[in-house]
Amino acid sequence: MAATKYNFDAIDGCRATMSGQSGQFGGLGDGFTTGAGTSAGIFGDLDASAGLSGAVDTATKSAHDELHAAEELLRKVERALDAVQTSVRDAEQSNAKGLTAS
Numbered sequence: 001m002a003a004t005k006y007n008f009d010a011i012d013g014c015r016a017t018m019s020g021q022s023g024q025f026g027g028l029g030d031g032f033t034t035g036a037g038t039s040a041g042i043f044g045d046l047d048a049s050a051g052l053s054g055a056v057d058t059a060t061k062s063a064h065d066e067l068h069a070a071e072e073l074l075r076k077v078e079r080a081l082d083a084v085q086t087s088v089r090d091a092e093q094s095n096a097k098g099l100t101a102s
Contacts, residue, residue: 006088015081022074029067032060 038056040049 008085008089011081011085015078015085018074018078018081022071022078025067025074026071029064029071032064032067034061034064 035057038053038060040053043049043052046052
């Protein structure tokens with residue numbers, strides 16, 4: 001049976017990158033308001049001003065929601081990588097204890 005080697009530095013690097021990137025996405029999402037904050041008046045006295053401001057609000061909310069969903073997904077990846085790393089280390093320590101004389 002071939003020995004399996006894990007690159008803990010690579011796993012930890014991926015985990016740290018996920019942590020950093022999740023904060024970036026969350027920060028971007030925080031910049032988007034989710035309420036009806038776009039005044040129809042900024043588009044002038046057009047018949048479609050209200051519809052256009054509503055569309056802007058919808059797009060802004062969608063951007064906010066998607067960026068926060070990306071943040072949560074990256075945080076889940078980070079936690080999963082941490083769990084993998086912990087499980088492998090625990091298994092290696094357990095196996096190493098089994099090989100030593102009591």
